[in-house]
Amino acid sequence: MISEPLQKGVTDMYSMDHAQFDAKDAPETKKKYGVARKNLLIVDDEESIRNLLKRILEKEGYHCIPAADAEEASIFLAEHPVDLVISDIQMPGRSGIQLLEEIRREHPTIGTIIITGNRDKEIADMAISIGAYGYLLKPFQKDQVVVSVKDALRRRMIEIQNRFEVENLEHDIEDKRQNLIRANTRLTLMVNGIIRAMAKAVESRDPYTAGHQQRVADIATVIGARMNFTEERIMYLKMAASIHDIGKISVPAEILSKPGRLSQSEMNIIREHPLTGYEILKEVEFPYPLAEIVYQHHERMDGSGYPNGLTGEQIHLDAKILAVADVLEAMASHRPYRAALGIAIAREEIQKNKGRFYDPDVVDVCCQAIDNGEIAF
Template identity: 50%
Template sequence: MESLNDLQKQNWALLAYAKASSALVRSNNRDELIEGVCNAIVNQSPYILAWVGLAMHDDLKTVQVIGTHGAAADYAKGIDVKWSPDTSAGQGPTGLCIQTSLPVLIADSENDPRFLPWRERSKLYGIRSVIAVPIKNHEPQAIGALTVYANLPNAFSEIEVQLFASLAKEIGFGLAAIEKQRLLDEEITKREQLNTQLVDSLNATIEAISKTMEWRDPYTAGHQKKVALLSQAIARKLGWGEKRIKGLYLAALVHDIGKIATPAEILTKPSMLTEIEMTLIKEHPKTGYNILKDIPFTWPIAQAVYQHHERLDGSGYPNKLSGDSIIPEAKILAVADTIEAISSHRPYRPGLGLEKAILQVKAEAGKTLDPAICEAACQLLEQDEFQKIMASTE
């Protein structure tokens, strides 16, 4: 039957293990993990110091103390510990543990010659026995050690060694998981930064394209800007998120980019277009799509441009799409484009005004235009939002 002393030692180790394991689970970063584990250990008598050291791969093979706790915590401050077999500082429990990747036990610090370099210092803090257990990640070689000190000789039997070795293994897993998460967070941050840069570059590209259109055809560029603002307002009314709205806005800014291939005399013709001229005009969604389709936008800008003249009943162009075959961005563009086209001046006629535009939208709602989008547009008109938008771009 085990003695009371053995049972007490096991109980101390079990309690320390349980509390340290709990601290491991709650930790979100390396410092928090080490702090929690060391603190949990020294809350159990007779452990007066626990610290974690990581093996540095410098010329001296030093051991860096990354966390310490306990009544004898000052003992670890400035302590010279290495994991090189060529120095006396590397022959102590922590150094040997890292070298061999095995637990090292100092049953009595006053008698064990391996502890000689630290014996006098340890007496000042009441240290009598020490255990160092290896911390590993995915490699067999230890990356560091958990070292625990007690104020009693022979405080660690084989069972306690196994418990602390198991705890060190969990520390290794915890550190690896935290490092993996840190690297993942860094990668996510880098990608977000790159994505922001890409979006900024694409925004600049869109703005440049829009300005190019304006130099060639001031009417078309002004039309695109108004459609962009109208589309943005409709999307907000429908509850779209700002990121998606940004993509819609950019698509609207260049929705007529395909007209760059249309002869200028057709775009500015002061009379109604002939059938042949209309056929040429109807090529602009496809031309716009071909211009934009290979640009790596985050949003479906090329598709929105391609489909903005498609209609719910299949009467649109260029592909006679219908219903859900048309993406939501294109459906909003269709409504905004209709409102702007009817209300504003054309080379061949004066503008008919917003009221006339909305009457047309109401008439087409559920037939050629999406009814929910039409309703949102009508509500914005009643709130004078469209009037403000149109006035702001004059």
């Protein structure tokens, strides 16, 4: 229940007289005291303490509102602006510590000072540890009160300013983050566009295998996802797969589209395409070994691949994925020199040579994806 002083001397006064003070007396007070008048809520169950603090602080130019307990203070704080709360610790009902906790939780920009007797010093220290700016020891002197209030208000202003600056900094950081995301999205779209253009340049010279690189990319993406690659790594793997035959741009079109078996010299020319692809891509600044993956996609686990005869762990995992995806797509699809062999025979090929030509883990994941219908032609 709100006490008579709070009802008559605060609520009505605050809604009427305080509004008149703001509109009429603020310039005069500002001229007299140099700053806008601060609102102080004094919470103590002893009327004599409330009145003493009110007299001392109003002489210093503060606007003081008395409250007899924490409940009255909570009601007032919910409806009116306050700069500083000065509260006793020991009061009927909720304690000053509980009021302090509520203020820090519900009104974090309001400063607090607690009032205590010498015997309560440990509790006062606890109040300081959870956010009070200071405490007044009973019996207190005028100078002690004035200095403590000025110091608390100064600290409050510093905290508000710091909070404001932190929020501004957070907004600036978020704006910059969003700008980076937008820039990265535009860059990714641009890179993907370049990748597609390069893939089309290769396929325009070899119409019989048009779509091969894209299908290899789709297979590699499924394998990468099943191997728990990050979204970013899957994106880069798909890029590498989409242009893994970029080196064939230097191979004569008549060799690429030849319907019969290739001669040894023609095969030697074909086998140069990983190196050519590497030479095209190696100068591109990229956060992923794109050129190396393209260079290694015809290497085999036992060293029988080309161009460098790498073995086992010498071959990048992403290149091992491309090797499996490339063979699977090539066997399952139509070629100038033969009809499509189908997914079943292609699956049998990689399973039969698991560990010899192809990485066992990659083969197992690929076969599981085929069996689950995730890879189909």
